[in-house]
Structure formats: structure tokens, C-alpha cells
Amino acid sequence: VWQIYAAHIMLFTIMVAEVSWVVIYLDKPFYAEEVAITDFFKQPGIAMVQALLLRYRPLNMDVLPLYCVLMACLPLILLLMRWRANVTLAMSVALYAACLRYDPHFTAFPNGYWSFNPFAWQLLFVFGAWCALGGAMRMSRVLSSPVTLWIAVAYVLAAFCVTLTWYFPQLGNYLMPHWLEQLIYPISKADLDILRFAHFVALAVIAVYFVPAGSPILTSRWLWPMILCGQNSLEIFCLGVALGFTGYFVLTELAAGLVLHVLVGVEGVAIMSGVAWLLSWSKH
Numbered sequence: 001v002w003q004i005y006a007a008h009i010m011l012f013t014i015m016v017a018e019v020s021w022v023v024i025y026l027d028k029p030f031y032a033e034e035v036a037i038t039d040f041f042k043q044p045g046i047a048m049v050q051a052l053l054l055r056y057r058p059l060n061m062d063v064l065p066l067y068c069v070l071m072a073c074l075p076l077i078l079l080l081m082r083w084r085a086n087v088t089l090a091m092s093v094a095l096y097a098a099c100l101r102y103d104p105h106f107t108a109f110p111n112g113y114w115s116f117n118p119f120a121w122q123l124l125f126v127f128g129a130w131c132a133l134g135g136a137m138r139m140s141r142v143l144s145s146p147v148t149l150w151i152a153v154a155y156v157l158a159a160f161c162v163t164l165t166w167y168f169p170q171l172g173n174y175l176m177p178h179w180l181e182q183l184i185y186p187i188s189k190a191d192l193d194i195l196r197f198a199h200f201v202a203l204a205v206i207a208v209y210f211v212p213a214g215s216p217i218l219t220s221r222w223l224w225p226m227i228l229c230g231q232n233s234l235e236i237f238c239l240g241v242a243l244g245f246t247g248y249f250v251l252t253e254l255a256a257g258l259v260l261h262v263l264v265g266v267e268g269v270a271i272m273s274g275v276a277w278l279l280s281w282s283k284h
């Protein structure tokens with residue numbers, strides 16, 4: 001938890017410095033609004049204290065505070081799992097249902113709420129712990145069933161069609177009948193809508209089927225950059241957030257087209273892979 005917290009504070013400092021340089025020295029004040037650090041310029045002392053309390057987060061800095069809270073609770077969750085795994089999962093589901101019904105939340109500075117509600121997102125963490133401590137083994141027959149696989153594939157394809165309508169509204173008439181829109185919307189991200197949780201489970205089923213434990217692809221040299229990034233996930237996540245603003249700045253200033261978008265993405269992946277290699281090399 002301390003490592004995640006320290007990484008969050010360091011990332012906050014880097015983001016503020018990065019955006020401040022663009023805003024002040026390049027005279028581009030609208031970037032402060034885009035990244036939500038205008039309150040830092042207005043009240044830097046208060047904003048810094050709120051950042052230390054995990055209540056003030058610029059754009060794309062909502063994940064690590066969620067991890068801090070849930071990882072702090074993980075020892076208790078693991079103790080309960082050792083006592084009664086299924087009961088612990090049931091308690092998590094009950095808390096999730098209560099969250100949807102009564103909407104408890106953490107407040108953010110200067111207003112609003114956390115973008116990821118820990119009372120809801122805990123379900124994903126507890127479910128992961130439950131799977132790791134024997135739950136996945138108990139579900140192995142269901143997970144290996146072709147019927148389960150086809151249901152998961154159909155769900156992912158349906159989710160893809162729904163996502164298409166967000167970017168191409170004209171497809172809504174063909175892919176999203178009115179009754180279905182009323183049924184599934186809003187698909188809350190903050191409160192981990194059940195459809196989002198089901199999407200994660202569907203992807204997990206597909207991944208387990210095509211890349212089972214012990215699969216040679218998991219040690220393939222072609223995937224070595226991805227493996228190294230995974231082994232240094234916290235550092236690479238923070239680097240990715242910082243690079244995200246840099247890429248956004250470049251694309252905005254150059255009014256970039258598709259080719260430059262691709263180049264910026266490729267360069268970002270290459271930088272993260274290179275840093276992951278350096279981190280792994282330094283550890284050895």
C-alpha cells in the first residue's frame with residue numbers, strides 16, 4: 001500500500017510539473033482545464049494537502065487511490081477467505097448490492113466523488129482473490145465447457161456492437177433497439193455496472209480457454225516486452241499516465257491525423273517496453 005501511495009504522490013508531482021510547464025512557459029492555459037489542475041493553480045497549498053489525502057486527482061489519476069484502499073483491506077479479505085471463501089464472496093456481493101441501492105461514496109476535492117467507487121469495485125478484487133484461492137478450480141468444469149465459451153464470445157461481440165454505437169451514433173438504429181437501451185443504460189463505470197463485471201468475466205473465460213496455464217505463448221520471446229511491463233506494472237502504469245499527457249499534447253498541437261496517432265502510440269509502447277527492460281535489468 002505504501003509503494004502504491006508513494007507512486008501516486010510522485011506521479012501527481014510529475015503531472016503537475018509537466019502540465020505547469022506547458023501552461024506557463026508555452027502559454028497554453030486550456031491544458032490545465034483539460035487535465036483538471038486549475039484548482040492547484042488557485043490553491044496550491046490546499047490542493048497539495050488534498051492530494052496527500054487522495055481526494056484531489058488530476059485526469060487519469062483515479063486508479064492508484066482505489067488500489068490503496070482495496071489493498072489496505074486485502075489482509076482482512078484473505079483472512080476471511082481462509083475461514084469461509086464462499087461466505088466472503090457472498091458478503092462482497094451483498095456490499096456491492098447495497099452500494100447500488102444506497103450509493104455510499106468517497107468525496108473528492110474540490111467537489112464531486114471518486115471516479116471509481118471502492119464500495120462497488122471491491123467486488124472485482126474479492127472475486128479475483130476467491131478465484132485464486134480455489135474458486136477457479138471449483139469452476140473448472142464450467143469454464144472448460146464449450147457452451148460457456150460461446151456464451152462469453154457472444155457477450156463480448158454484443159458489447160463491441162454497443163461500443164460502436166458510442167462512436168457511430170447512426171448505427172444505433174440497427175444495433176440498439178429502444179427497449180435494449182432502456183434496459184442496459186446507464187452502464188456506470190464509477191459503480192462497476194454489472195454489465196462491466198460480466199464483460200470482465202467473459203474476457204477471462206476466453207483468455208483461459210485460448211491461453212491456459214503453462215501455455216508456451218506465455219514464455220514466448222515475442223511477448224517479452226509485455227511480460228516485462230507486467231513484471232513492473234506499477235512503474236509502467238505511472239509512466240503510461242505521464243506519457244499519455246505528452247502524447248495528447250503532441251497530437252493536439254499538430255492537429256494530427258491517423259498516421260501520427262499510430263506513431264505516437266507505437267513510440268509510447270516502445271518507451272514503456274524499454275523502461276520495463278531497464279527496470280528488470282537493474283533488479284538483477
